[in-house]
Amino acid sequence: MxxxxxxxxxxxYKTLEAFKRFKAYGNQExxxxxDLESNMVENDxxxxxxxxxxxxxxxxxxxxxxxxxxxxxxxxxxxxxLALWKLEVLPDYRGKGYGKxxxxxAKSYQLPIKTNPLxxxxxxWEKLDFQKAQYDMERxxxxxxxxxxxxxxxxxxxx
Amino acid sequence: MxxxxxxxxxxxYKTLEAFKRFKAYGNQExxxxxDLESNMVENDxxxxxxxxxxxxxxxxxxxxxxxxxxxxxxxxxxxxxLALWKLEVLPDYRGKGYGKxxxxxAKSYQLPIKTNPLxxxxxxWEKLDFQKAQYDMERxxxxxxxxxxxxxxxxxxxx
Numbered sequence: 001m002x003x004x005x006x007x008x009x010x011x012x013y014k015t016l017e018a019f020k021r022f023k024a025y026g027n028q029e030x031x032x033x034x035d036l037e038s039n040m041v042e043n044d045x046x047x048x049x050x051x052x053x054x055x056x057x058x059x060x061x062x063x064x065x066x067x068x069x070x071x072x073x074x075x076x077x078x079x080x081x082l083a084l085w086k087l088e089v090l091p092d093y094r095g096k097g098y099g100k101x102x103x104x105x106a107k108s109y110q111l112p113i114k115t116n117p118l119x120x121x122x123x124x125w126e127k128l129d130f131q132k133a134q135y136d137m138e139r140x141x142x143x144x145x146x147x148x149x150x151x152x153x154x155x156x157x158x159x
Numbered sequence: 160m161x162x163x164x165x166x167x168x169x170x171x172y173k174t175l176e177a178f179k180r181f182k183a184y185g186n187q188e189x190x191x192x193x194d195l196e197s198n199m200v201e202n203d204x205x206x207x208x209x210x211x212x213x214x215x216x217x218x219x220x221x222x223x224x225x226x227x228x229x230x231x232x233x234x235x236x237x238x239x240x241l242a243l244w245k246l247e248v249l250p251d252y253r254g255k256g257y258g259k260x261x262x263x264x265a266k267s268y269q270l271p272i273k274t275n276p277l278x279x280x281x282x283x284w285e286k287l288d289f290q291k292a293q294y295d296m297e298r299x300x301x302x303x304x305x306x307x308x309x310x311x312x313x314x315x316x317x318x
Binding site: 027135 | 182183184185186187189190207222224242244245275278291292293294296297299300301302303304
């Protein structure tokens with residue numbers, strides 16, 4: 001099986017242009033574009049995105065960010081964890097393991113992971129050992145949180 | 160023009176069954192169903208949802224929840240605000256003002272409102288005087304926050 005390489009994406013016009021092909025393009029990307037245009041950030045500075053290229057094309061991506069322990073309301077014992085969002089594989093490249101490769105990369109940090117998946121993607125996440133977090137409205141509002149627990153970590157009990 | 164009546168929705172099997180016709184059915188609804196089945200909540204207890212009926216059918220809904228001032232990272236001066244999510248009108252009933260009626264109901268509290276709209280619904284929100292909040296990754300992660308400011312309230316400046 002082909003090795004899939006996951007790369008940290010840098011903020012530059014080429015990456016931001018490639019992002020426009022993804023469905024979840026939103027305020028986060030627009031804000032990076034504005035920051036680049038106004039020289040608030042330097043070209044090729046680090047973004048929170050990771051991606052997979054096929055040749056010269058960005059075909060899959062996710063955003064990944066480490067949340068500090070003091071903001072951890074999901075895990076027991078409380079600890080730093082990763083928030084994963086905007087995991088997306090372009091339609092022509094699905095079913096080839098690119099999504100799994102990105103999630104495996106996130107897991108390699110051996111920190112708990114929280115994501116808020118799209119409706120109807122639960123089969124994908126279950127196969128990767130993510131489980132539904134107990135829904136707590138004041139914490140989760142409009143989210144459908146799924147979590148992944150490395151060994152030794154439990155879900156925090158909600159009241 | 161016909162008057163559109165917005166009702167607070169109560170948690171019962173009929174409402175939860177009606178929720179299944181909405182696309183954003185997720186953990187929040189499943190959790191209410193489990194709570195009802197296990198008698199954790201009483202039948203007809205209050206839900207965070209508001210809806211519009213057409214005859215006997217629930218055709219539009221939103222979830223609305225008051226966030227306490229100490230968790231306000233969006234407005235200046237800091238204050239209680241409303242988080243609005245899962246605003247949705249069933250396909251056959253769109254373009255008749257049901258979505259606007261729900262948002263107008265939320266505005267009637269005269270508190271600032273924050274929502275995280277679906278991609279491609281920005282035209283709808285702009286017409287209702289919602290504006291894009293400045294994107295702050297550590298606060299907003301995968302969201303595309305839009306806010307509505309009642310008079311005398313400003314957006315909080317981010318660094």
